[in-house]
Each structure stands twice: as structure tokens, then as C-alpha cells.
Amino acid sequence: MSKILLKRILQKISITLLWCFFLQLNASAENGIPVDALSYGASYADEVTGKVTELSGKPLLDVIVQIKGRPNSLxxxxxxxxxxxxxxxGDVLIFKVNGFKTQEIAFNGQKEINVTLLEDDSPSDTFNVLYTKQKKATNLESVSEIRTNDLTKTISSPIYGTLTGRLAGLSTYQSSGEPGNDGLNLTLRGMSPLVILDGIPQTFTSINPEQVESVTVLKDALATAMMGIRASNGLVLITTKKGQEGPQRIGFKAMYGFSRPTQLPKTLDAYNYALLYNEALTNDGRPAVYSQADLDAYRDGSDPFYHPNVNWQNEILRKETPYSRYNVDISGGKQTAKYYVSLDYLDQQGIFKESDANANSTNSSYKRYVFRSNVSLDLSKYITTSLNLFGRLQTGNEPGVSTNTLYNNIINTPANAYPIFNANGSLGASQDFQQNNIYGQNFMSGYQVGYTRDFRVDLAVKADLQKITPGLWFKALSAINTYLDQTTIRSKALVAFLQSKDGAGNPVYTQYGTPADQTNILSTNTQNRVFYLQGEFGYSKNVGAHNFDALLIANNDYRMGGADLAYNIRGISGRLAYNYKEKYLVQLAAAYNGTSERYAKGYGYGFFPALGLGWNLKKEDFLADKAKWLNDFKLRTSFGRMGNFNPNNYYTYNQYYTTGTGYNFGTNTGGTVVGIEQGALANPHLTFEQANKFNVGFDAAMFNNKLSLTAEYFNNKYFDLLQLIGNSTQITGATYTVRNLGERNYSGFEFQLNYRDNVGDFNYFIAPNFSTVRTRVVFADEPVRQFAYQQFTGLPVGQPFGLVANGLFQTQAEINASAKPANLPIVPGDIKYIDQNGDNIIDENDYVAIGRTTPALNFGLNLGGSYKGFDFSALLQGVANNDVFLTGNSYWAFQGARGQAYEHNLDRWTPATAATATYPRVSVGTNVNNQYGSTYWLRNGDFLRLKSVELGYTFPISWVKKVKATNARLFVNGTNLFTITGLKDQDPENYFNAYPIQKMLVAGISVKF
Known part of the structure; x- marks a missing residue:
């Protein structure tokens, strides 16, 4: 089935490429002909010829050549x-084409003028914002943007990872390094933003950064208002590359490298494990299980079958894993037909070793093919059409027992649990680990393959309606997106054996597990479909110094996810902008939209307005002449009301009844009667969540635009948040659904600076950014609590509660004189807690707010430079005022009675280490007192990470033009190379021992023709 699908996709790619080639031939067929034949007249005295090339000497097609001030001369x-x-x-000739710097040359009677145009890599003077572009000079929205060059500096399969540390207000969190499942999450001003790809909301993030023109973060109400009911959390707008007028350009990029974990937990060997285990048993008042002979055998390795010492990380995990990615793109076109086509391939291998004996891989790996084609065509002087195609195939492989199960077993299985193989070659086992042989799980449990297939088509037609009135236009857009995620499970049952001895000392084997045929299951995890329709009217008008711009949109977004019933989000939205001489700025934006499938009638639609005001002081006379060092200084503010729609509130406004439990009449001679019971209580007034968002800031540029900076303050009030009733009653016997009850506040500051300059041939830049977020629960319908210090209201959102630790008990006398939990055996070495309410008992009444849930400060520092052909860039990223809790199987010793122990557990309390211990006395299994949620397990999670660093060399043009290339660059790139953190043996983002985050080092080459 997959081969047929691949064949069909390749056929579509071939057709698209042939279409693009035809467009280019069509563009080349009209060479050197004046746009207006009347431009050749007697008014021009001299004839001039010439040739336009790029640096490599390659001729440039469709360069516009015209006389300045005479448009008909083109x-x-x-x-x-x-x-x-x-x-x-005396005329001035202008030479211009997209992608190159415009050049002007004075004509003084020369018969021939040959021109070399340089590629234009200067920053754009516009932002890609929602549904349109916005001039930076008149922008009032809270917007941050990065483009392709920055996106490609960080190696990451999901595009989220390329954004880390680069944009003020936007933070990322990576909880895993598993190939294709990196666990990356975005947070924008404390909330989870909506991702929009080319104007349409999307959920997938595995997009090739080479195909992306820009990523724009839209933060305030004015920037997001036109999304209405889906706007309150902010937007991340991804805009893909489009074809540009100019010569055909072919680009190729290849990179290959290796990755390894940033940090792996340091587990104990068999001897230290057994020694510590005996100590834990003694602490619990139980006899030791390991004799001195056992300890000696673990230490010297003399009895590997009955006293194994297996380093599971060394046996199963690779030291490093390969990574490769290849991308090719073709772009170009003329004024009437432009195209951009790209194909990308990525292969990332996992950290598990493989066996040549297996025909299929059992490693955790990820492969991705991404195809994109964006083509635009002028059907006439007034009508333009565009067709965008996107296709993605992903294959994720993992062991038959799954990646998570295998890795967790590697981390949590002690070195002395069992031998890999018994004396007879069978898989080892023990009574505590009967069918968990890690070697067998890695090499002999079969494999699972996940298949993900996406396909999206966008078709748009734009009409210039200047015949009706100049500046008026109309655009119609339709899009279809299908997504299918399936898993094929081909797992094998494991059979392992416990090797013991009979009375004569001979090996005896006890079998665990039963041989069985391989499992072959194909399951569909999810299947989503999106059908999107949109119509737009736009109008621009300049009346002297007064400039107007208007946009009106109507759209319908139909979505079906998995087995859930479909829903539509439909409505209208608009934007009206006015400025006077780009000095005084006003912008209005609003949407009226919603859905009728998830809410009762009258509760599914809302009106969401926003207003923005701005003042560009640099345009004022009192600054224009006197502060020539100041290039721009603009004040702006905005306020608006936005909505937040959650499709998971699945018809909770309806009351449902389900089949209840049976009951009997009399002596049950008549049988059981089946009744009907009431489901969760309906909420007919359920509606969407809302937010009032305020933003104020300024944009400045100075010193000939070498220095630019943006500073902002925001204050957002979220209300009508969905919560369960806190003060509910059980009298009715019914459960409750969510209500629009909660209210929270998010506020903070953001600062982004960019400085560029040069010293001779050395060009350099530095771009720091930081942002703060402060959250507060304004109202939560929580139950009335006995103690005020346990109320959520007024505290940060998500505030954890726990006990406040006061060190470790040192003596029995101290224990006798202190508050402690009732009915728990407390001994020296256990954690001591503060009695908050003074009742001399440690219990739930002593829980208070502890720790911080959100880093108070996120920051990034992007810097770099270039000298002649060499270039260098680096990105430092980190968080400050961040707390983490180190708990659970990844930190505590001997969980589940026979679980793992780690090097940090050696710092436990003993009478000899009482003054220096950082870990309480060890126990076997669960120690209730020591495993309460408390400040004892709270750690400072601040960190500074070298997120990416790149060193490149661009070959001289005289070298590359010999192979008909226009540019060739070699580079070496590193990602997550080192991290400064106070955490011991822990990654500050993956401190719970999930699949480790990877540090990567790759080398690559990019060539343009």
C-alpha cells in the first residue's frame, strides 16, 4: 500500500516539476523584448547595449532595465x-531583479554597459503578519520575526527547536530527544500559541526550515484579533518560500554528523548497589540479603551467572548516533510566472544498538521526506493564481517493546538483576525481573513502525479590481489537508530463564514466558481532515498625506479529528489601518466568528475587537533635524478582547443518560432489572474562554540603523476559564462538567536588541533578548480551606504545594521533641518538616506553596561575525529563577523494592555523613515520610546552554564559477554542545530521565547554481 502511495506522490511531483519547467521555458521565450514597444521613439538619442550577470559571471534573465523617471522605457x-x-x-539606468541589489548607472553616451549585480541579503522592511504583510515603519502590532538564515543555525527535526532563544516572549521546552518525538513545546507569554502555516491553522511541526521564508510571532490583541475565537494565546505564523521573479536558482544542501546524549544517569555497579541495598534493609529493620561472599563476587566478577554485574547502558546504548539531511530546491520565474519547488530528506538514528541477525531495524529511528511546490501564474493583467502543494512522509521505528519501555528498563534495572545470558546461552531472568531481559527487549522483541502521511493543497485566485476603483482587490483561497498516522506492530514474545542450582550444584532453569508467533497488527492512531475556504477584499488608498488600508475576510474552517464529530469555525474579520505621513498611526481589527458544534445556541459566537495607536516621533520636526543619529522612534499601544476555543469540550451542554447498574425486585425470582442513570450534569451555558490583552512598547533604530531595539510591557487578563466547581456537593450523586469560572492574569516585560557593524572587512552582530512572565490566579472556584495559606487564589498559575523541609533528623531525642507524621516510624536520617499550623502533627494541613512553576526570566544571545570568506555564529539560551523537583524512579533509590540506585544516592545520610549528607537515609521501596512532596527535593533549575554554534567558509567566486555555481559554502554546526547548570548529573530540561536530549555535531555543504 505504501509503495502505491509513494508512486502516486512521485507522479504528482514529476507533473509539478514539468509544469515549473514549462513556466520557465515560457519565461525564457520572450527574451529582451521591451514591455512597451512604444518606448523606442525619437526622443531617445543613443542606443546602448550591455549584459547583466551575477558575481559568478552567470547571465541574469529577466532583469528589469529602465531609465529612471521613464516607466515606459522598461x-x-x-x-x-x-x-x-x-x-x-544624462539619463540614469536602473537595473533591478528580485534577490539582487538594485543598481543605478549614469549614461554618458557609452555604447555598452555591462553590470554585475550582487545578491541582496539585507533585512526586509516588512513583517509577514496574519493574512498580509505589514510595513515596519507603520506597524503597531507586537511582532517578532526571524528568517531562513537564523532558522537553519539550530539542528532540530521539529521547527520549534529552531526558534529556541531567538525571539523575545517565545520560549521552548524540550522533554525528550527521541528521534521524531522530541517533546518540544512552545510557550508565548506563558500560553500555548496557535500555529498557522501560510494562513491556515495547523498542528504538525515537522517542517523543513529550508522551505520556510519566515517565522513570525504575533503576541498582542491587535496582531491576532482577526483569528477571533482562537486568538487569545497568541499565534506563531510560518510563511513558506514563494517563487521570485528572476533567473532560475538551484540550491543544494547536505549535512551529516553525529549526536550523543547531553546527560545520562549515573547508575551504581553491582557491588555498590548490593552494599547500599544491605544498608537500606538494615535501616528498615530487616536482615541483609547479600553476604560478604556475594559482595566479593560482585566486586571481582568471579561468578557472572549467579552474581552478574551488567552495565546496561554500555550493553544497549550507542556512544553516538548518525544524523543526515539533504535538501534541494529550484526557484525562479518571470513577472507572469514564478515557482519554488523543494524536496528534503532527513534520517536520524536512535541510541539503541542493532544486530546484523535482524532483517529489520529494532532501533529507535526517524526518517522524513518533505516536498513543497509553490507556483504562481498571472492568468491575465488583472488575475493571478497560485497553487501550493505540500507532502510529507514520515517513518518512525522502535523496538517491539517500544522505545519508552526499553529505555526506562535500561535506567531502572540494577546491574545485578540478572545476567544477559545464562550458561546455556538462554536469556537471563530473575524472580523480580522475569520477562524483562533488556538484551532480549532490544534485539529480540521485534519492531514497531509508525507511518505518518500528510498532503495539503492550497489554491488561491487574486483579482485586481482597479477597473472598479484603484487599490481594490479580491482573493479567494481554498485548502485541503489530510493527515494519517498508523502503526504496524510486529512484536515477538520473549522467553527468559532463571538459572539456579540443584542440591548437587548443577544448573536448573526456570522458564518465564511462553513462545508465541510474532504479532502483526496494523492500527490507525488518528486520521484528520481539514477543508478551508476563505474570501478576502482588500483596499488601499492614499489621499495626500493620508494613507488608508483595509482588509475584510470571510472564512470557514472545517475540521475532523480522529473519531470525533467534525466542527466548523466560521465568521468574518477585518482590519482598518490609517496613518498620517507615517507619523500618527491608528489600526482597528476585529472578528465575529465561532462554532455551533460545541456550544449551545447563542453561546458559540463572539465579537473580538482590538485597537492600536502609534506615534512615530522621528517624523516630527523637533526630532527629524535635531536628532540625526536617531533613525526611528515609534511609540505604540494596543488593547483588545480575544477568545479561546477548545474543541475537546465535546457537547457538554447536552444532558446524557447511560445504562446503569442492575437491581433486583424482591428475592430476585424475576431476574435483574437494568436501569438508566444520569451522566455528568450538563452545562447549557458553556462558552469559549476570553482574554483582555493590553500591550505597550516602542521600536527604535539609531546610528544609521546599526542599532535597533524593541521593548514592550504586556498585561493580559484571561477570564471565563473552564474549571470544575470547587464547592460541589455529592448529595445528587452526579458528577460535574466544567464551567466558565476561572480568571488569571499574565504580565511581563520583553526586550530585543540587534546591533550590526563592521571594522574594515570584519562584520559582526550581537542580538540579545530577554522576557519575563508573571502569572497570578485571580479567581478559582476552589473549596473553602481551613488555612488561608493553602488557597490557590492570588498565587502563580500552577503553583505546587508541599511540605517545607527543615533538614534531616539527627537523633532520636530530636525526633521525640519535633512534629512528625502520625503512625509512621521516623528514625534518624529521615526528613524533618516544619509544622505550619502548630498541631504537632505533620499532615496535609502543613502543605504550603513551594517552588516556582514558570521561569521568571527567559533569555537568548545571538552573536556572530564574518571576515572575508569566513563566518561564525553562536546562540546562547537559558532561563533564570527556575525551580525543578527531582523525584520518582529517576532519582529515588530502590523504587519498587528492587529498582535502580544512582551515584547521588551515595550521598545519603549515615551517622558518619550526617553533617554533609544531601540525601536522606536509604530505604527499600517506598518511604512515605521521605517521599512527601517537599522543598527537600526542590532544586535550582537555572541553566545556560550553548544552543547552537556554526563556523562556515564561503569559497571565492572565482573558484565556484568554474563549475557554473554562484555560491558554495562549507560549514560545521553544533547544537546543545554544553550546558552550565547547578543540577548534578541531570539535564535541566530532561531531569526525569526520559529519552535523553541530544547534542549534535554536523558538517555540511550548500551550493547554489
Whole structure:
């Protein structure tokens, strides 16, 4: 089935490429012909010819050549880069084409003018914002944006990872390094933003950064208002590359490298494990299980079958894993037809070893193919159409027992649990680990393959309605997106054996597990479909110094996810912007939209307005002449009301009844009667969540635009938040659904700076950013609590509660004189807690707010430079005022009675180490007192990470033009190379021992033709 699908996709790719080639041939067929034949007249005295090339000497097709101030003089260069036109002495000739810097040359009667155009890598003067572009000079929205060059500096399969540390207000959190399942989450001003790809909301993030033109973060109400009911959490807008007018450009990029974990837990060997285990048993008042002979055998390795010492990490995990990615793209076109086509392949291997004996891989790995084609065509002078295709195939492989199960067993299985193999070659086991042989799980449990297939088509038609009135246009857009996620499970049953001895000392084997045929299951995890329709009217008008711009949109977004019933989000939205001489700025934006499938009638739609005001002081006379060092200084503010729709509130406004339990009449001679019982109480007034969002800030540029900075303050009030009733009653016997009850506040500051300059041939830049977020629960319908210090209201959102530790008990006398939990045996070495309510008992009444849930400060520092052909860049990223809790199987010793122990457990309390211990006395299994949630397990999670660093060399043009290339660059890139943190043996983002985050080092080459 997959081969047929791949064949069909390749056929579609071939058709698209042939179409693009036809468009390019069509563009080349009209070489060097003046756009307006009347431009050749007697008014021009001299004829001039010439040739336009790029640095490599390659001719540039369709370069616009015209006389400044005479638009009818325009001609285009032919396939050889040649042109011819007539001009008067003293005229200025303009040479321009997309992707290159415009050049002006004075004409003084030369018969021939040859021009070399340089590629234009200067920053854009516009932002890609929702549904349109916005001039930076008149922008009032809270917007941050990065483009392709920055996105490609960090190696990450999901595009989220390329954003880390680069944009103020946007933070990322990575909980895993598993290939294809990196666990990356975005947070924008404390909330989870909606991701929009080319104007349409999407959920997938595995997009090739080479195909992305920009990623724009839209933060305030004004920037997001037109999304209405889905706007309150902010937006991340991904805009893909489009074809540009100019010569055909072919780009190729290849990279290959290796990755290894940033940190692996340090587990104990068999001897130290057994020694510590005996101590834990003694602490619990139980006899030791390991004799001195056992300890000696573990230490010297003399009895590997009955006293194994297996380092599971060394046996199963690779030291390093390969990574490769290849990308090729083609772009170009003329004024009437432009195209961009890209194909990307990524292969990332996991950390598990493999066996040549297996025909199929049992490693955790990820492969991805991404195809994109964006083509635009002018059907006439007034009508333009575009067709965008996106296809993605992903394959994720893992062992038959799953990646998570295998890795957890590696981390949590002690070195002396069992031998890998018994004396007869069978898989080892023990009574505590009967069918968990890690070697067998890795190499002999079969494999699972996940298949993900996406396909999206966007078709748009835009009409210039200037015949009705100049500046008016209309656009219609339709999109279809299908997503299918399936898993094929081909797992094998494991059979392991416990090797013991009979009375004569001979080996005896006890079998665990039963041989069985391989499991072959194909399951569909989810299947989503999106059908999107949109119509737009736009109008621009300039009346003297007054500038108007308007946009009106109507759309319908139909979505079906998995087995859930579909829903539509539909409505209208608009934007109206006005400025006077780009000095005084006003912008209104609003949406009226919603859905009728998840709410009762009258509760599913809302009106969401926003207003923005701005003042560009640099345009004022009192600054324009006197502060020439100041290039721009704009004050702006915005306020609006947004909504938040959650499709998971699945028809909770309806009351449902279900089949209840049976009951009997009399002596049950008549049988059981089946009744009907009431489901959860309906909420007919359920509606969407809302937010009032305020933003104020300024944008400045100075010193000939070398220095630019943006500073902002935001204060967002979220209300009508869905929560369960806190003060509920059980009298009715019914459960409750959510209500629009909660209210929270999010506020903070953001600062982003960029400084660029040069010293001779050395160009350099530095771009720091930081952001703070402060959260507060304004109202939560919580139950009335006995003690005020246990109320959530007024505290940060998600505030954890626990006991406040006061060190470790040192003596029995101290225990007798202190508050402690009732009915728990407390001995020296246990954690001592503060009695908050003074009743001399440690219990739930002593829980108070502890720790911080959100880093108070996120920051990033992007810097770099270039000298002649060499370039360097680095990104430092980190958080401050961050707390983490180190608990559970990944930190506590001997969980489940026979679980793992770690090097940090050696710092436990004993009478000899009482003054220096950082871990309480060890126990076997669960120690209730020591495992309460408390400040004892609270750690400072601040960190500074070298997120990415890249060193490159661009070959001289005289070298690369020999192979008809225009640019060639070698580079070496590192990601997550080192981290500074106060945590011991823990990654500050993955401190609970999930699949480790990876540090990567790759080398690559990029070539442009």
C-alpha cells in the first residue's frame, strides 16, 4: 500500500516539476523584448547595449532595465543577460531583479554597459503578519520575526527547536530527544500559541526550515484579533518560500554528523548497589540479603551467572548516533510566472544498538521526506493564481517493546538483576525481573513502525479590481489537508530463564514466558481532515498625506479529528489601518466568528475587537533635524478582547443518560432489572474562554540603523476559564462538567536588541533578548480551606504545594521533641518538616506553596561575525529563577523494592555523613515520610546552554564559477554542545530521565547554481 502511495506522490511531483519547467521555458521565450514597444521613439538619442550577470559571471534573465523617471522605457534581459534600449545622455539606468541589489548607472553616451549585480541579503522592511504583510515603519502590532538564515543555525527535526532563544516572549521546552518525538513545546507569554502555516491553522511541526521564508510571532490583541475565537494565546505564523521573479536558482544542501546524549544517569555497579541495598534493609529493620561472599563476587566478577554485574547502558546504548539531511530546491520565474519547488530528506538514528541477525531495524529511528511546490501564474493583467502543494512522509521505528519501555528498563534495572545470558546461552531472568531481559527487549522483541502521511493543497485566485476603483482587490483561497498516522506492530514474545542450582550444584532453569508467533497488527492512531475556504477584499488608498488600508475576510474552517464529530469555525474579520505621513498611526481589527458544534445556541459566537495607536516621533520636526543619529522612534499601544476555543469540550451542554447498574425486585425470582442513570450534569451555558490583552512598547533604530531595539510591557487578563466547581456537593450523586469560572492574569516585560557593524572587512552582530512572565490566579472556584495559606487564589498559575523541609533528623531525642507524621516510624536520617499550623502533627494541613512553576526570566544571545570568506555564529539560551523537583524512579533509590540506585544516592545520610549528607537515609521501596512532596527535593533549575554554534567558509567566486555555481559554502554546526547548570548529573530540561536530549555535531555543504 505504501509503495502505491509513494508512486502516486512521485507522479504528482514529476507533473509539478514539468509544469515549473514549462513556466520557465515560457519565461525564457520572450527574451529582451521591451514591455512597451512604444518606448523606442525619437526622443531617445543613443542606443546602448550591455549584459547583466551575477558575481559568478552567470547571465541574469529577466532583469528589469529602465531609465529612471521613464516607466515606459522598461526592457528585460534575455537568456544571455543581454539588453538593448535607447537613452539620452544624462539619463540614469536602473537595473533591478528580485534577490539582487538594485543598481543605478549614469549614461554618458557609452555604447555598452555591462553590470554585475550582487545578491541582496539585507533585512526586509516588512513583517509577514496574519493574512498580509505589514510595513515596519507603520506597524503597531507586537511582532517578532526571524528568517531562513537564523532558522537553519539550530539542528532540530521539529521547527520549534529552531526558534529556541531567538525571539523575545517565545520560549521552548524540550522533554525528550527521541528521534521524531522530541517533546518540544512552545510557550508565548506563558500560553500555548496557535500555529498557522501560510494562513491556515495547523498542528504538525515537522517542517523543513529550508522551505520556510519566515517565522513570525504575533503576541498582542491587535496582531491576532482577526483569528477571533482562537486568538487569545497568541499565534506563531510560518510563511513558506514563494517563487521570485528572476533567473532560475538551484540550491543544494547536505549535512551529516553525529549526536550523543547531553546527560545520562549515573547508575551504581553491582557491588555498590548490593552494599547500599544491605544498608537500606538494615535501616528498615530487616536482615541483609547479600553476604560478604556475594559482595566479593560482585566486586571481582568471579561468578557472572549467579552474581552478574551488567552495565546496561554500555550493553544497549550507542556512544553516538548518525544524523543526515539533504535538501534541494529550484526557484525562479518571470513577472507572469514564478515557482519554488523543494524536496528534503532527513534520517536520524536512535541510541539503541542493532544486530546484523535482524532483517529489520529494532532501533529507535526517524526518517522524513518533505516536498513543497509553490507556483504562481498571472492568468491575465488583472488575475493571478497560485497553487501550493505540500507532502510529507514520515517513518518512525522502535523496538517491539517500544522505545519508552526499553529505555526506562535500561535506567531502572540494577546491574545485578540478572545476567544477559545464562550458561546455556538462554536469556537471563530473575524472580523480580522475569520477562524483562533488556538484551532480549532490544534485539529480540521485534519492531514497531509508525507511518505518518500528510498532503495539503492550497489554491488561491487574486483579482485586481482597479477597473472598479484603484487599490481594490479580491482573493479567494481554498485548502485541503489530510493527515494519517498508523502503526504496524510486529512484536515477538520473549522467553527468559532463571538459572539456579540443584542440591548437587548443577544448573536448573526456570522458564518465564511462553513462545508465541510474532504479532502483526496494523492500527490507525488518528486520521484528520481539514477543508478551508476563505474570501478576502482588500483596499488601499492614499489621499495626500493620508494613507488608508483595509482588509475584510470571510472564512470557514472545517475540521475532523480522529473519531470525533467534525466542527466548523466560521465568521468574518477585518482590519482598518490609517496613518498620517507615517507619523500618527491608528489600526482597528476585529472578528465575529465561532462554532455551533460545541456550544449551545447563542453561546458559540463572539465579537473580538482590538485597537492600536502609534506615534512615530522621528517624523516630527523637533526630532527629524535635531536628532540625526536617531533613525526611528515609534511609540505604540494596543488593547483588545480575544477568545479561546477548545474543541475537546465535546457537547457538554447536552444532558446524557447511560445504562446503569442492575437491581433486583424482591428475592430476585424475576431476574435483574437494568436501569438508566444520569451522566455528568450538563452545562447549557458553556462558552469559549476570553482574554483582555493590553500591550505597550516602542521600536527604535539609531546610528544609521546599526542599532535597533524593541521593548514592550504586556498585561493580559484571561477570564471565563473552564474549571470544575470547587464547592460541589455529592448529595445528587452526579458528577460535574466544567464551567466558565476561572480568571488569571499574565504580565511581563520583553526586550530585543540587534546591533550590526563592521571594522574594515570584519562584520559582526550581537542580538540579545530577554522576557519575563508573571502569572497570578485571580479567581478559582476552589473549596473553602481551613488555612488561608493553602488557597490557590492570588498565587502563580500552577503553583505546587508541599511540605517545607527543615533538614534531616539527627537523633532520636530530636525526633521525640519535633512534629512528625502520625503512625509512621521516623528514625534518624529521615526528613524533618516544619509544622505550619502548630498541631504537632505533620499532615496535609502543613502543605504550603513551594517552588516556582514558570521561569521568571527567559533569555537568548545571538552573536556572530564574518571576515572575508569566513563566518561564525553562536546562540546562547537559558532561563533564570527556575525551580525543578527531582523525584520518582529517576532519582529515588530502590523504587519498587528492587529498582535502580544512582551515584547521588551515595550521598545519603549515615551517622558518619550526617553533617554533609544531601540525601536522606536509604530505604527499600517506598518511604512515605521521605517521599512527601517537599522543598527537600526542590532544586535550582537555572541553566545556560550553548544552543547552537556554526563556523562556515564561503569559497571565492572565482573558484565556484568554474563549475557554473554562484555560491558554495562549507560549514560545521553544533547544537546543545554544553550546558552550565547547578543540577548534578541531570539535564535541566530532561531531569526525569526520559529519552535523553541530544547534542549534535554536523558538517555540511550548500551550493547554489
Amino acid at each position: 526592457v528585460l534581459t534575455d537568456v544571455d543577460g543581454k539588453f538593448m534600449l535607447k537613452a539620452d545622455r
